[in-house]
Amino acid sequence: MYKLITVDLDGTLLNKYGEVSEYSKNIIKKLTDQGTLVVLASGRISESVLTIAKEIGANKYYISGNGSVLYDMQKEEIIYEKYLSKEKVLELIELCEKNSIYYNIYTESSVIAKSLNYNVAFYNYENTKKSSDKKTEINIVDDVYNYIKTLNTNKFLKMTICDENKIVFSSILRKVKDIPDIDVLEVSHMSKKKIKMGTKEISVGYYYTEISSKNVDKWYAIEEIMKKEKIAKEEVISFGDNNNDILMIKNAGLGIAMGHSNEQVKKVAKFVTKTNDEDGVAKALENIMLL
Numbered sequence: 001m002y003k004l005i006t007v008d009l010d011g012t013l014l015n016k017y018g019e020v021s022e023y024s025k026n027i028i029k030k031l032t033d034q035g036t037l038v039v040l041a042s043g044r045i046s047e048s049v050l051t052i053a054k055e056i057g058a059n060k061y062y063i064s065g066n067g068s069v070l071y072d073m074q075k076e077e078i079i080y081e082k083y084l085s086k087e088k089v090l091e092l093i094e095l096c097e098k099n100s101i102y103y104n105i106y107t108e109s110s111v112i113a114k115s116l117n118y119n120v121a122f123y124n125y126e127n128t129k130k131s132s133d134k135k136t137e138i139n140i141v142d143d144v145y146n147y148i149k150t151l152n153t154n155k156f157l158k159m160t161i162c163d164e165n166k167i168v169f170s171s172i173l174r175k176v177k178d179i180p181d182i183d184v185l186e187v188s189h190m191s192k193k194k195i196k197m198g199t200k201e202i203s204v205g206y207y208y209t210e211i212s213s214k215n216v217d218k219w220y221a222i223e224e225i226m227k228k229e230k231i232a233k234e235e236v237i238s239f240g241d242n243n244n245d246i247l248m249i250k251n252a253g254l255g256i257a258m259g260h261s262n263e264q265v266k267k268v269a270k271f272v273t274k275t276n277d278e279d280g281v282a283k284a285l286e287n288i289m290l291l
Contacts (some may be wrong), residue, residue, distance in 0.1 A: 002289065003235040005031065006063070006222055006248060007281055009042040009052060011241040012258055015277050019128055020056055027282040028056050030291050039063060041209055041218040043156055043244055046108040047069060048123070048136055063221045065157030066212055066244050068275050069108065071219040080224045083155040086148065088182055092159055092211060093145045095179070096266060097283045105148065106157040110137035113145055119160055120209070153213045158216075162208040169207040176211065183217075185210045185243055210244065229262040237288070239273075241265060254285055 007013045013020055028038050038056075041063040042049050049064045050071070059073050070080035084108035089105060096103040104119055105112040113120045120138060127135040141147045161176065163169040177184050226233065238245070238252035241261045249255030250268040259279050266272055274280035285291065 001235065002036070002237050002254065004037045004039065004222075004225065004229065004237070005285065006039045006041045006218070006236065006238045006240070008049070008218075008245050009044060009049070011225040011260070011276055012239050013040070013276070013281050014052075014246075015238050018122070020052065021279055021282070023279050024237045024282040025056050027285050027291060028058065031289060032057050032059070037061070037225070037229065037231075041067070041222065041238075041240075041245075041248065043081070043158065044109065045106050046135065048126075051130070061225055063218055065106065065216070066210060067218040067221040068212060070159045070224050080189070080221055082213050082216050082220075084158060084182070084211070085140070086151070086154045086156065088179070088213070089148055089156050089159060090145060091179060092176065092182075092238065093148065093164070095175060097145070098170070099168075099172045099175070101168065102142075104160045104162070104169060105110050105144070106159070107153065107155065108157060108212060109208045110139055112139045112141065112144060112147065114142065115140060117162070119162065124134060128182070157212070159211040161209050162206050166207055176209075181214045183212050183214055204243070217247050218244065220269050222248055222252075237285075239284070241276065252290070255280075 013024060015021060023102035031038055037060055038058040040053050040058055041062045043066040044064060046064040046069055049062045053062045053073065061073065062071050065166050068082055069078055071165050102117055111120055111123050116124050123136045147231060161172060233251060235256045236251035236252040237255045237256065238248040240249050243264060244264055246268055249257060249265065255269045256271045256273050257266045258274060259275040273284040
């Protein structure tokens, strides 16, 4: 019997518009009503994950920043954290500025960038669908280095670097990987997102990777939940579509890849479901859990 279900968001539970279908919400409600733990495990910032967790009724734990933070929603406290230090963020900013490549910095509640490009554009679009108290804080500043330097925090979830040119992107990626005490998403890819603008649909595509503190992974945060809830890994189902989901898909009792996942992700999965736009998570759970 499966007691814990961990689910990635973008490209997994969320469709191409960043939404959870009513069908998926109904399946998740059935599971939580019968006592199954459903935990969102995302690379997103904490506030964004919390909003979706509340929307679908997954009200015990959530994982943000690819495993940087594990939050207990009922106790309203962080029970596991591993942040990127300010020192490393400043070092990475200097490298990005020197090589003229775009970057974003993420805290638990905000995104910091020089302009509304790439991932920031998507967060900005999502804000148009949220009430004022649920909007993601987006800070656009000209001098990011000095802005970060003066911030009264040493807790950063992650950084992303982005570029539309694969050659430029690959060049900076090699340099980033030489920096000690950080982890870089092993295989970076062209991210494709779609944004609704009235009746039109705009596609946003770019190469990107995510940078976190050393030894940060969604699976390590999941292990903390397993310890607290006395759940064996054989009782865990994990869903994902990207390389930051590989470890949890590989180690879970039942690791499931989305239909559009790359071959590296599919290779470690025990099962491949339909795509996120076909409600692949909900359909798999409906069959596995006999709902």
